[in-house]
Structure formats: C-alpha cells, structure tokens
Amino acid sequence: MDWKPHAERLAAEATPPVSRWRDAVASTPRHVFVPRWWEPTGSGTWALRDGPADEAAWLRAAYSDTSLVTRVGPLHADRAGPEDRPRGVPTSSSTMPGLVVRMLRHGLLYDGADLGLIGTGTGASTALASRRLGCKHVTAMDVDPYLTGTATDRLASLGMSPQVVTCDVTGPLPGDFDRIVSMVALRNLAGVTAAVRPGGHRLNAEGGLPIYGSRVHITPDGVCHFTRGKWSASYG
Structure with a gap:
C-alpha cells in the first residue's frame, strides 16, 4: 500500500x-x-x-x-x-490528527522532555509523540488492557518501543514526567499532579472524546479552552 x-x-x-x-x-x-x-x-x-x-x-x-x-x-x-x-x-x-498535534503543541514539549500521554487509544498519538521525542521519552497510559496491548503490538510492527502501561491514572502514575498530556477527561487529577516534575506542565481534557473541529483559545493566565469540549492547562 x-x-x-x-x-x-x-x-x-x-x-x-x-x-x-x-x-x-x-x-x-x-x-x-x-x-x-x-x-x-x-x-x-x-x-x-x-x-x-x-x-x-x-x-x-x-x-x-x-x-x-x-x-x-x-x-x-x-x-x-x-x-x-x-x-x-x-x-x-x-482522535483527529490535527487536534492531537494541537494538544501536544500546547503541552509545551521540548527535546529531551519525558512525556506521560494519557489515553493510549489506538496508539496513533503515541506514535506521533515517539517520532517527535524518541521512544525512550514517551510513556503512554490507558486503563484498558486490550487497548494497551494492541497499541504495543502495532507500535512494535513499526519498530517503535515506547513504554505503554495499563494503569488507572486516578491513582499513582508509573513514574514522573516533565510533561503530561491527557487525551481523555479526568475528574481526579491528584495522581497526575503528583507525577509532574517541578517546573513541569500538564494539559487535561475536560470533555468527551472524540471531539470534532475543536478550536483553541489561550487566556492570559495560561488556561487553554477548546470550543466543543473544554481543555485546561495548569503549571506546577
């Protein structure tokens, strides 16, 4: 093909x-x-x-x-x-690639940053992050073992080996990170907040997925808002 x-x-x-x-x-x-x-x-x-x-x-x-x-x-x-x-x-x-890219861009990623990506889904977002940052800097998380297992296999078929972990991110995360981007809505952010390194950044979805045709607005206080699904960013 x-x-x-x-x-x-x-x-x-x-x-x-x-x-x-x-x-x-x-x-x-x-x-x-x-x-x-x-x-x-x-x-x-x-x-x-x-x-x-x-x-x-x-x-x-x-x-x-x-x-x-x-x-x-x-x-x-x-x-x-x-x-x-x-x-x-x-x-x-x-999720639509344009939205994934916008989310990752607003995650303020940089070369060498360790990224925690919540919501593995198919693994396509993990692949994009791994292409940009390198597999050793990407940890993808999802609560569904079928999704993490399938994503791991499909990533491996492309020669990619980021860490893909089955876990409930409302509890402790498997490590700490410079940046955490969540592609799914999280109501309990205690585990996520605890896993952000000092000076780090997280971006969290506050709405159902998939989101179609969302638009972003960033307020002066650093909060990101997407229409048709709201997104928020906080620093810590």
Missing part, C-alpha cells in the same frame, strides 16, 4: 508549515493503527468498516483529519462482526 503521499497530504492539512510535528505526521502510517472502525448509520446505530476489505476507503479515512471511532459502548471494532450494529456513544477512537 502506497500510504506515504496520503500521510504527507494529511501532514500539510493538520500542521502549520514550520511545525516540528509535520515530519512526524508525514512519516506515521496511521492506517496501521485503525484497521477497522465504526461509522454512524444515521439511524442511531453504527456500521463496521473494514480497512483491508476496501483499501481505497481505508486510505481516505485513515489520512483524513477526522476522528475514527474504534469502540462503541463495550464493543471494539477489532472484535466485531460485519452484522453488528451497536447503539450508544463512542468510548474510544483514533
């Missing part, structure tokens, strides 16, 4: 021209992380899409700046059959 021209086009859409994230997006095969996904049918149910069964549709979906829903309720697309039509809200996704 010739995915690279599609990734380069996505990078041009999802990142500013001089962004240090552009090469990361252009060199990451997002389709590897989303072989199957859910699409709404318009009648309150979701229909399964299988990438390998239609490579043209797979490329269009994977390299569009949109979120791809991978789990509805408890049913993950990887484990679904073609006749399944779940109802309910998305509970996991491959």
Whole structure:
C-alpha cells in the first residue's frame, strides 16, 4: 500500500508549515493503527468498516483529519462482526490528527522532555509523540488492557518501543514526567499532579472524546479552552 503521499497530504492539512510535528505526521502510517472502525448509520446505530476489505476507503479515512471511532459502548471494532450494529456513544477512537498535534503543541514539549500521554487509544498519538521525542521519552497510559496491548503490538510492527502501561491514572502514575498530556477527561487529577516534575506542565481534557473541529483559545493566565469540549492547562 502506497500510504506515504496520503500521510504527507494529511501532514500539510493538520500542521502549520514550520511545525516540528509535520515530519512526524508525514512519516506515521496511521492506517496501521485503525484497521477497522465504526461509522454512524444515521439511524442511531453504527456500521463496521473494514480497512483491508476496501483499501481505497481505508486510505481516505485513515489520512483524513477526522476522528475514527474504534469502540462503541463495550464493543471494539477489532472484535466485531460485519452484522453488528451497536447503539450508544463512542468510548474510544483514533482522535483527529490535527487536534492531537494541537494538544501536544500546547503541552509545551521540548527535546529531551519525558512525556506521560494519557489515553493510549489506538496508539496513533503515541506514535506521533515517539517520532517527535524518541521512544525512550514517551510513556503512554490507558486503563484498558486490550487497548494497551494492541497499541504495543502495532507500535512494535513499526519498530517503535515506547513504554505503554495499563494503569488507572486516578491513582499513582508509573513514574514522573516533565510533561503530561491527557487525551481523555479526568475528574481526579491528584495522581497526575503528583507525577509532574517541578517546573513541569500538564494539559487535561475536560470533555468527551472524540471531539470534532475543536478550536483553541489561550487566556492570559495560561488556561487553554477548546470550543466543543473544554481543555485546561495548569503549571506546577
């Protein structure tokens, strides 16, 4: 599959021209992380899409700046059959790359920073962070062992080996970090706050995911607000 021209086009859409994230997006095969996904049918149910069964549709979906829903309720697309039509809200996704990049940029990352990334999902966000910072500086966390296991395998298939940990981030985190970026909403931030090193920074989602077409505004006191889903940043 010739995915690279599609990734380069996505990078041009999802990142500013001089962004240090552009090469990361252009060199990451997002389709590897989303072989199957859910699409709404318009009648309150979701229909399964299988990438390998239609490579043209797979490329269009994977390299569009949109979120791809991978789990509805408890049913993950990887484990679904073609006749399944779940109802309910998305509970996991491959978040739109442009939003992931904005979140990571507003995390104020720098070369050599150790990043804690909460909400592993498909692993695509972890791949972008690893491309930019290096695998040894990235720790991805999720409470769902299926998501962490699958993400680890797909990252390994690309020769990438960041630390991917199954844990409940409302408790102690597996280490401490210069930067923590959470791609999911967290109501209890005690464990996250305790894991931020002195002088570090965290960025936390305060709204449901996936979030489509969000826009960012940063107030003078350092708080980041996204419309259609609110995000906050704090320093410590």
